[in-house]
Amino acid sequence: PVSPQLADSEFSPVFRLLTIFAYGTYADYLAEAANLPPLTEAQKNKLRHLSVVTLAAKIKCIPYSVLLEQLQLKNVRQLEDLVIEAVYADVLRGSLDQRNQRLEVDYSIGRDIRREELSTITRTLQEWCQGCEVVLSGIEEQVSRANQHKEQQLALKQQIESEVS
Secondary structure, three states: OOOHHHOOOOOHHHOOOOOOOOOOOHHHHHHHHOOOOOHHHHHHHHHHHHHHHHHHHHEEEEHHHHHHHHHHHOHHHHHHHHHHHHHHOOOOOEEOOOOOEEEEEEEEOOOOOOHHHHHHHHHHHHHHHHHHHHHHHHHHHHHHHHHHHHHHHHHHHHHHHHHHH
């Protein structure tokens, strides 16, 4: 955990920039750029990659128009170069659909999570576990029925064999 004093110290701009890289997007940086340390081109691209990851967590087919706006890129060529760079960096996997002007995401890395999000994650996992228990119960019931049916068929077979002999 980060000390709350760091957020209110002389290092608060650097701390805020760190939190943007951990949880935020390039648009978040631009909104506060006047109060934050400047970024190199490599840092901007890294934050843009992370921004694509954030979008990919919500949308699997991201329109170029959304990406261009969120990443503040001038043209599709810059966007495609950035996405290709992200793919080579193994930040995401997917394909560029130039005909439909969208990025189709198959996989992306995870982002850091805030403490406030832990309760939502816990609730989602609990719901998933409950769903698994319901499925498991259903499977057990079907296995039980199948075993009963098998026993009935064996009894019928034995009865027929005894009648035949």
